[in-house]
Amino acid sequence: xxxxxxxxxxxxxxxxxxxxxxxxxxxxxxxxxxxxxxxxxxxxxxxxxxxxxxxxxxxxxxxxxxxxxxxxxxxxxxxxxxxxxxxxxxxxxxxxxxxxxxxxxxxxxxxxxxxxxxxxxxxxxxxxxxxxxxxxxx
Numbered sequence: 001x002x003x004x005x006x007x008x009x010x011x012x013x014x015x016x017x018x019x020x021x022x023x024x025x026x027x028x029x030x031x032x033x034x035x036x037x038x039x040x041x042x043x044x045x046x047x048x049x050x051x052x053x054x055x056x057x058x059x060x061x062x063x064x065x066x067x068x069x070x071x072x073x074x075x076x077x078x079x080x081x082x083x084x085x086x087x088x089x090x091x092x093x094x095x096x097x098x099x100x101x102x103x104x105x106x107x108x109x110x111x112x113x114x115x116x117x118x119x120x121x122x123x124x125x126x127x128x129x130x131x132x133x134x135x136x137x138x
Contacts, residue, residue, distance in 0.1 A: 010055075010082075010085055011128070012056045012058075014126065018042070025098070025102040026087075028044040028045055037063040039063065040058070085130055089133065092119060092120055092134035096132070104123075119131050120132050
């Protein structure tokens, strides 16, 4: 199974649970683990994309954010309303079965989409939606 990151940062509410998912289930490598001002940032990435990183960050990574703003972001994360990430895979069905077998929360089973991919979707331990796209042959 080969998955690669297409895009972005992702908010997590528990870095240890997030690491168990992103590292142990998805097979991403941990590239950095930094703490600052009571917060933590963990950088992970696909071994096949050494120049692409995904940072698992606090819901509101601004240390000077108000407590109301931090609470609002935590609530949005808990509801699954923050943006997730899109991964590319060479086999959507194999990827789906691997993540489901590891206890991943299924949002969508593999299906062909009209925009040219076969994809599936899961929630990570923090509630973020993750999609896994396999380009369809033309």
